[in-house]
Amino acid sequence: MEAQVSREYQIKAVFLYNFAQFTEWPESAFPSEKSPIIIGVMGPNPFGSALEETVRGETVQGHPLAIEHYTRAADIKSCHILFIPQQEIRQTDEIVKGMKGKPVLTVADTDGAASAAAIVRFVVENNKVHFRINPEAARAANIILSSKLLRMAEATPGGGPLP
């Protein structure tokens, strides 16, 4: 297995789980009430086992949590949260387009022009992890984000929706 996972990705794994708690998907996103919320990870896995450990045994609004890994954009199936790590950040536009408006909360590992199409973008400042939110993208993906999440994103220093 991989060596020690950095503290940053441990926090990001918890944040991914937290996003699930503050997000509402349309009912059509789940085949049944017990269907899992699937967190997909595109490309190389930066979390090691941290993400599995975070979600293991947890449920959100009755849904268990599951993790899937994709090597190519074409492999992406019906996931609910898709994490795009730093190595794949340049493909963000392409991946988001490939979703064709599917209700998937796209989370980019870093903030920048390349990742502007993602709904949530992590920011690391002063050794602390924050995030920013693109409400337009969320609306386009037919996903409702909790106002608390939005407020939190706005509270992020230097944050705010991009123009």
Next chain:
Amino acid sequence: MKAKRLSIKRKIIAVTMLTSTVVLAVAIGSFIAYDLISFRESMTRNLVAIAQLTAENSTAAVAFGNEKDAADTLAKLRLEPQIVAAALYSHSGKLFVTYPTNLPAASFPAAPGVNGYHFKERHLFLFQNVTQDNKLLGHLYLESDLRFFYQRVKIYSAIAALIMAASLTVARLLANSLQKRISDPIIALAETARVVSERRDYSVRAPKLSPDELGVLTDAFNEMLTRIEQHAITSAFLSSIVESSNDAIIGKDLTGKVVSWNAGAERIFGYTAGEMVGSSIERLVAPDRPDEERRILENAKRGETHLYETVRIRKDSTPVNLSLAVSPIRDAHASIVGVSSIARDITERKLAEEQILRLNAELEHRVQARTAELTAANQELEAFTYSVAHDLRAPLRHIDAFTRILQEDFAGAFPPEAAQLLATIRRGSENMSRLVNDLLNLAHVGRQEMKRERTPLNAVVAEVITEMKRETVERDIEWRIADLPSVDCDPGLLKQVFANLLSNAVKYTRPRQHTVIEIGLRAMNDETVLFVRDNGVGFNMKYADKLFGVFQRLHRAEEFEGTGVGLAIVERVIKRHGGHIWAESELDKGATFYFTLAGLDEPKKVSSAHAGGSGVPSGRKWK
């Protein structure tokens, strides 16, 4: 003790004020307590709501560990000034954000407590879990002071004090004016009672000021005074009667202790009231009658009233004869509480009685002696009469016999004048012989042994009438004879009765052309009486008591012959038969002789026995 000395006015005011104060205090206290409890509850509910809202708002901040967002959320608590401190703790219990931010971390609990609130040191402390979708994310801590609560308490206290002051002022004014209605009649009553007890004047009356219970009390009190007044008068009367009585009137309790002792008792026994009241009545008891007083008490205790004649000992040790009336004294409930003795000195009466007894005995003795003397003299006299009469018969017979010989054998030898004298001698000797026979008969009636047999009176009457035929043959006599009963008697003696009575009737009717002689039976004064009635010359009732004496004659011998012994014989016979005889008459209007016989008073029994026995049909009933 102090409360007792307060006047009724002050007591009423005090009671009124105390009652008003307590009622007001309880009312205001309950109201305030109720309000403060609800206020505290609503305050707590409010704080819980604030906590829940704040926790809800801080879920994301806690979940994402965002201090700034969390601090912003807590900063909104400044709108609630009573919240003096707040904090958020992470899921793991680490202090995360505080409010206000300048407060040192040491003034917050090091670790979060259990969900809930508690009051401590005039503060309200509260922990609220921060959860998202039932998942525990962290903890919220709130601390609120109770400033509003104490503000409210202060305001209420001030209002309560004002209300109390105002109400009590009004109550005091009302009590002052209203208490008069209660206290005035009581004071009037008390004043009357004071006058009564100080002056012993039962003629005063309390004024009636109200028609309520106090009015009833006043009426009852006045009524009681009236009774006491009457009672005092009666009591004065009674005690003056008791004091003026010559008898000793003594009151004792049930143990025999003297309670009252009147002047009469002082006179009779020589002890003063001061000496006797309180000491036992046994002091007076004679040594030879030790149990008497105890028995007298026992009788009285049983409710019995008795009269006794007894002896008591005076103070000077002399005995006194007493007549004692001892009766129980009862109280208003009829239970016996004492004994009253009324004693009369009967020493003199006793002496008089003894004297009378002695005199009576003496008199009796004398009467007996005199009676014996008289009886002896009577017997002597009767014996003398009898022997004289007896002895006179022989010489009389000689006189009669020789005179008759002279008349018959020497009729021609005497000149007519001498023959006349001889006839007179013979009439005289015949008269004398009849008299002697009658006297002997009278004596005989007194001495003769009586034989008794059932004798039908009609038969006796018929026999007598037949024997009188010689004297009646030339007369016009109408006999009216009733149905007479049979009587137990001596038939010979009873025949003498009828013979005398009927011959008298025939004799004294001689002047009548037509003679009616009636023999009958009638009821008089509850007695059955036989009577013989004639229509003869009668007699003057003035001499009625002399009729039955020996030698008593109401008519001259020249007019109607007779010896004056016949009715004496009749009376003696009737007396011997247990009856009595009397006569009624009027001069020239006839005479009736009534007599009774023992055994004549059951006419019906006699009649039916006779009727049944003889087969003679019962005739006319006598009335």
